[in-house]
Amino acid sequence: MGNGAAAPFGRYGAPSMPSVVGYLKRAAMLHPRPRHSPPPEDLELDDVATHSWIRSPPAPHLPVDDEEPAMREEDEREEDALLRPHTTPDSRRLLFKLGSSFFLFGLINNVLYVVILSAALDLVPPSTPKGIIAFCNIFPALVAKVGWPYVLKGRIRYTRRIIGNTILSVLGMLVVAMFDSLYMRLLGICLASFSSGLGELTYLQLSTTYHPPSVAGDSVGYFAAGTGAAGLVGASWWWMLRNLGVQIGVGVSSILPLVIPLAYYTILPQPAAFADLHLPPAYEDDTIGPVISPYTPIPSSDDPDLDEQGTEVKRSVALTAKDKWALVKPLLMVYMLPLFIVYTLEYTINQGVAPTLVYPVPSPEKNWLLSHIIHSVRDYYPLWQLVYQTTVFFSRSAITLGFPPLPRRLLPLPAAVQAVILTILVIDSAVGIFSDESEGLSISLVFLLIALEGICGGLAYVNVFYRVNQENTTSADGDPERSKQEREFKIGSIGFADSMGILLASLIAVPTEVQLCNIQAARGKMICKSL
Incomplete structure (x- = not known):
């Protein structure tokens, strides 16, 4: 680069x-x-x-x-x-179809994750800890993100993988809908989670097959925007369907994964469609620099013996464990560690601290606006989640909206800001920054910090994957198929960092919530205990 x-x-x-x-x-x-x-x-x-x-x-x-x-x-x-790219109606049409496809990939792939979390109260008996839903919803995704890029070798068969993902997603949701047994529902959640993790990995890897780099960067940007929209769409979707019951509501949700193969076959342009278009090679970004190596057409067919022109391709190209470790080492500190820290802190806030950020219900005399939003103490947590999901959506859409990507040296910045946010929120929950009579100030402070938390999390996600996508990768022997596999592996190897952060946060969040509630009760604030 x-x-x-x-x-x-x-x-x-x-x-x-x-x-x-x-x-x-x-x-x-x-x-x-x-x-x-x-x-x-x-x-x-x-x-x-x-x-x-x-x-x-x-x-x-x-x-x-x-x-x-x-x-x-x-x-x-x-x-x-x-002084501007040579865009034509054909290129604009192709870019629109590309953006629409990757936005749908991100939206549908992640929306089931949100639907399952939103339906957690309805999926398990009241005596069952809700944390078991969160665990089954993240651990299989982590297995997929670790297993596929690090264990499997050779070319990626995108068509087969997307069809397999769709079948797993539909099957998982149908198992949840058709069985009342707790264990069967957990099995269905695990199937859907595994499919979601493998899907995210697949679509990020698919983005690296497009050229020039500006087109590949657009693919990542739109995919990230779709994943951000999934939070709002998934919560709203279940809110509309929850009155129909688990069987009908989850059963109807099982048709959503069918959108992905439909978009893949009917909307998504093939990488070769951009080969003859006059488009900018890369964004104006000194930290990325110009494209060093010329573009070489790469095989995109699922046939292992033929490329796009029907000529024979090498069958022996596959990255070894040593090759993969050499590719991963430079990514550990630059990309994986910042993403891991951001997600650990972010989900610790969401699952361990936010449930304790409760205050007396605002009165119309003191806080007219807040009194129209918060009607009971149970409205606080959904409000914080709405603020978080909204800001995540906009921040993950930053590159799509035209904002410049973060410089590589600033990628750790969101993690540092998240640490400050977590510290302030823990202090406010434990001892209270403002007096108990100033709930308006406390609510406003938490509102701003939760919004900033969502912005940091979204920016970390989209910028890390965008940077990895834009890195120039040329194999030592100049083999285009090997270069393709190296690009796919690099962006695929990053994915387990955020899942590891979420998994660790789920383990930290439970004792954190209990301890903060106990501290509040010790100083006479019993609202958290009453929930």
Whole structure:
């Protein structure tokens, strides 16, 4: 990944011939020569015919004064074309289809995770700890993220994997809907979780098959935006269906995974569709640098013997354990550790601290606005989750919305901010930053900190995967198939960091919540104990 400055036309390709002509025209206009001065008296006829300052008279229907503004406007349009990507209706259509597909991949892949968490109270008996739902909803996903990239070798068969994921998701939700047994429902949740983890891994790896890097970056951006939207859509979806009961509500939800193969086959453009388009090679980002290696078409068929042109490809290319370790080592401190810390702190807040951030119900006399939002002490936790999910959605959509990616050196910043947020929220929960009579100030402070927590978590997710996606990877032997597998492995190897953070947070959250409630009760605040 180079850090050198890009060439003047490096981002948008070489200028076309009309653009060069326009540039020369404009240069001539900036230094005009006299048009109507008489020729010298001693000039010979042959000299008059060939003298460089002689100009043909303007056309009778176009005065000279009207010609120059017209030429100037034309030249300005040609020069502007040099300063922006050469997009066409076809390229815009392809980019729209690409963004829509990856947004749907992220949305549908993660929405079942949110639906299951939202339905946790309805899925298990009251005597069953709800933490068991969270564990079954994350541990199988962690197994998928660790197992597939690190254990499996060779080319990824995207079509087969997506079809398999869809079957597992539908089957898992149907098992949850059709059986009343706790163990069968937990089995169904595990199947859906495994499918979700493998799906996230698959779509992130699929993004690396697109070229130029700006297109691959758009794929990651839209996928991250879809995962952020899943929180809001999933919670709203279950809120509409919960009155139908578990069997009907979860059964209806089982049709959602079918959207993914539909989008994959009917909307998603193939990587080869972008090969002939004039698109920017990469975003203007000095920390990423220009693309060093030229693009080489890579096999995309699921047939292990044939590539897109039907020619035979190598069958022996596969990364060894030593190769994978060499690729992972540079990623550990730069990408994995910041993501792991962010998710550990984030889910500790959500599962261990946020349930204890409860206050007296605001009165209309003191807090007119808050009294219309919070009607009971049980409204606080859903409010914090709504604030969190909303800010996660917008922050994960940051690159899609046009915000520049975080510089690589600032990737640990969200983790540092999360640590400060966790510290302040723990202090407020345990001893109270403001007095008990100032619940309005306490609620406002928690609102802002939860919103900042969601922003940090979303920015960490989208920027880490975007950076890994944009890294230039060229194998030592120049084999395009090996380079492809290296890119896929690198972005796939990152995924277990966030799942490990969530799993660790689920273990920390339970004693944290209990201890904070006990501290509140010791100082006479019994609201947490009454929930």
